[in-house]
Amino acid sequence: MLAIVLGSGLAITTTLYGSAGTYGDDQAAWWVSALIVVANAAPIAFRRRWPMSVAVVSALAFAATQVLHVPEVFLVNFTLFIPLYTVGAWCSDRVRAEVVRWVVIGGMFAWLFLAIAFGWAVPNALPNDDGGLIxxxxxxxxxxxxxxxxxxxxxxxxxxxxxxSAVAKHQLDERTAELAAERERNAAQAVTIERVRIARELHDVVAHHVSLMGVQAGAARRVVDRDPEQATASLGVVEESARTAVEELRRMLGTLRSDHDDDGQRGDEHGDGPSTEGLGRIGELADSARTAGHPTEYVVVGDARDVPPTVSAVAYRIVQEAVTNVLKHAGPSARADVRVRYLDDGVEVEVTDDGHGERPPRTTAGSGLGHVGMRERVGAVGGRIEIGPRARGGYLVRAWLPTT
Structure with missing residues (x-):
C-alpha cells in the first residue's frame, strides 16, 4: 500500500514538475520518467523482506532521478528516506545494517561534494564583490x-x-510471559504445599487417635468373652478417642478455613487454634499410651514456664507423632518414656521406647509423612531434631526448640 501511494504521488508530482519545465530542454523523456517512478516506488513494497537490498536500489534510483533530469524533486526524498529508516529499524544483523547505511550515505555525500566542486568551474559561481556576507x-x-x-x-x-523500541517491547513481552509462567508455577506450588500441609495436619490429628482406637478395639475383641469389664473399658477408650479425634478434626478444619488474625497467627473459629495443643497436654499423650497397654513414664525436667505458642504447638505435635509411632510399631507391650526439658534457651521434648514387644522387630513402613512432618515443624521454628533407632534397642525422637 505504501509503494502504491508513493508511486501514485510520484506520477502526479513528476507530471506537474514536467509541465512547469523544471529542467527545460534537458528534461527526460516521458517513458524514462515512468521507469524512474517505478524504480523509486516499487522497492518500497519489499523493504521489510530485503531491507538492505532495497536501500541500495532506492539510492541508485534516487541518483538516476537527478542524473537523468527526471522532473521530480519532492517525493523522491521520501522514497530514499523510508528504506534507510527500514534498514535501521528492521535488520537483525546490526553490523551489516551499519555498513549498508554508511555506504549509501557516504556515496550520497561524495556525489554532493563532487557536484559542489564541479560547480566552482562555472564562472558565475565564483565569489563576487556585491558586499554580501557570504x-x-x-x-x-x-x-x-x-x-x-x-x-x-x-x-x-x-x-x-x-x-x-522493538527490542525493548520484545524483552518486555518475554519478561511478561516469564512472569506469567512463574505465577502459574507459584500457584501450582502453593496448591501442592497446601495439600501437603493439610495431609500433614490430618496425619497428626488422626493417626494418634486411630492407632489408639485400633489397639483398644483389638484388646476388647480378645478379652470380650473372658473379661467383659476389661472389654468395656477398652471400648470406652475407643469411644473417647473417637470423640477427641472428631473434635481435633473440627478444630483443624476451622483453622484451615480461617484467615490470619491481627497477630499474623492462625486461629480456629473459636479463637483456640493449634496453640492450645501445647506442652500442657503432653501428659495426656502419655496417659493415652498407658491406656493402650504401654507402660509409659512422663517426666518434666526443669521449671515449667510459658513458651511461644508456636513452639508449644510444635512440641505437642512431635510428641503426639512419636507416641503414635510407639503404638503402631514398637509392639503391644513396649515401654515408653516421655520427657520435657525446660532449658535456658529452649525446650526439649524426647520420646523413647525399648522396642521389646510380642510382635516381630519393629517396622518403620508407613506413609513417611510422620517423620517429614516432624522435621518440617522443627525447621519452621529454627530447632533441631534427632530421629532414629537407639544403640541398645528401641527408637528415639528428640527435638530441641528455641524459646528466645
Missing amino acids: PPYIALSLLNIVINVIYFGAAWYAGNRAWA
Missing part, C-alpha cells in the same frame, strides 16, 4: 550540506530508535 554559491553549498546532514541523520536516528 558569497551566494558558498551559501548554497553550505545549505545543501546542512540539509543532507539533517536528512540522513534523521533517517539513521529514527531507524535506530525504532529498533531499540
Whole structure:
C-alpha cells in the first residue's frame, strides 16, 4: 500500500514538475520518467523482506532521478528516506545494517561534494564583490550540506530508535510471559504445599487417635468373652478417642478455613487454634499410651514456664507423632518414656521406647509423612531434631526448640 501511494504521488508530482519545465530542454523523456517512478516506488513494497537490498536500489534510483533530469524533486526524498529508516529499524544483523547505511550515505555525500566542486568551474559561481556576507554559491553549498546532514541523520536516528523500541517491547513481552509462567508455577506450588500441609495436619490429628482406637478395639475383641469389664473399658477408650479425634478434626478444619488474625497467627473459629495443643497436654499423650497397654513414664525436667505458642504447638505435635509411632510399631507391650526439658534457651521434648514387644522387630513402613512432618515443624521454628533407632534397642525422637 505504501509503494502504491508513493508511486501514485510520484506520477502526479513528476507530471506537474514536467509541465512547469523544471529542467527545460534537458528534461527526460516521458517513458524514462515512468521507469524512474517505478524504480523509486516499487522497492518500497519489499523493504521489510530485503531491507538492505532495497536501500541500495532506492539510492541508485534516487541518483538516476537527478542524473537523468527526471522532473521530480519532492517525493523522491521520501522514497530514499523510508528504506534507510527500514534498514535501521528492521535488520537483525546490526553490523551489516551499519555498513549498508554508511555506504549509501557516504556515496550520497561524495556525489554532493563532487557536484559542489564541479560547480566552482562555472564562472558565475565564483565569489563576487556585491558586499554580501557570504558569497551566494558558498551559501548554497553550505545549505545543501546542512540539509543532507539533517536528512540522513534523521533517517539513521529514527531507524535506530525504532529498533531499540522493538527490542525493548520484545524483552518486555518475554519478561511478561516469564512472569506469567512463574505465577502459574507459584500457584501450582502453593496448591501442592497446601495439600501437603493439610495431609500433614490430618496425619497428626488422626493417626494418634486411630492407632489408639485400633489397639483398644483389638484388646476388647480378645478379652470380650473372658473379661467383659476389661472389654468395656477398652471400648470406652475407643469411644473417647473417637470423640477427641472428631473434635481435633473440627478444630483443624476451622483453622484451615480461617484467615490470619491481627497477630499474623492462625486461629480456629473459636479463637483456640493449634496453640492450645501445647506442652500442657503432653501428659495426656502419655496417659493415652498407658491406656493402650504401654507402660509409659512422663517426666518434666526443669521449671515449667510459658513458651511461644508456636513452639508449644510444635512440641505437642512431635510428641503426639512419636507416641503414635510407639503404638503402631514398637509392639503391644513396649515401654515408653516421655520427657520435657525446660532449658535456658529452649525446650526439649524426647520420646523413647525399648522396642521389646510380642510382635516381630519393629517396622518403620508407613506413609513417611510422620517423620517429614516432624522435621518440617522443627525447621519452621529454627530447632533441631534427632530421629532414629537407639544403640541398645528401641527408637528415639528428640527435638530441641528455641524459646528466645
